[in-house]
Amino acid sequence: MSVSDGLTTLSVSEPGPPERGDAARNRALLLDAARRLVSEHGAEAVTTDDIAAAAGVGKGTLFRRFGSRAGLMIVLLDEDEKALQQAFLFGPPPLGPGAAPADRLRAYGRERLAFVDTHHALLSDVGRDPQMRYNAPMMLHHSHVRMLLDQAHTSGDLDAQTTALLALLDADYVRHETTERGRTLGDLGDAWDTLVGKLCGT
Incomplete structure (x- = not known):
């Protein structure tokens, strides 16, 4: 695999034609x-x-x-989103290439939890628009997690397992858990780590 694992960063706000x-x-x-x-x-x-x-x-x-x-709101996320993509695709381990797949998944989960906590309002707003929720830049996260599960030799339906994992990073779920149930981002990170361990056998 290359340093980028075959993936490249994508602007979360996909560029259109040149503007007047x-x-x-x-x-x-x-x-x-x-x-x-x-x-x-x-x-x-x-x-x-x-x-x-x-x-x-x-x-x-x-x-x-x-x-x-939602299209406007997602543009507001662009700079921070691209920075996170750059970190997990090309940055130092354990978030970036060079660490074991399970370790990269654990690092990714904690970074994304912090990101969705910071940007909850915008991500929640965007998530209500199916075209934005499943556009190519957002699906980069799905591809990244699925790739790491595959590299960890996880058995079963990798798409379903990826979807289940990413549900733990949903902005509204994270906000509900932290505000209504009194859980910390550390607690949610521990839950992510546990599920990663079960899926990857580590």
Whole structure:
């Protein structure tokens, strides 16, 4: 396997065709407005009307630039998402290549838990849009976990096992466990480690 294990980083906000000057300006205005409003009020409280009004453009412009509210929100995740992808694909072990598959899975789970805890509101919002939840950049995580299970010689249906593992990293599940059940990210990381151990026989 290569250092990248055959995978490459993907922008979570898939690039479109080159934009005209006014379109690029409107896109930047919308992103700046969305960042400011999400920071001030939280993603759940921010509507497309709010964002368009704060950006000084029509709501139709928002949909032309991003396709949907979720499409805009996922762009806000882009920089941090690409940094995490870079770390687990190319960074140092145990998260990156060079460690045993089970150790990489354990490191990945804890890194992703921290990520979804930090970005809960945006990830929760994006997760409600099936087109965004299952787009190519998001499926990179599925491919990565499945690859590591395969490298660990895990038996059975790897796709089902990958889906079961990733359910433990779902933003709404993590938030429920930490706010309603009083569990810490460390507790959730321990649960992830236990399941990884059972699946990988370690």
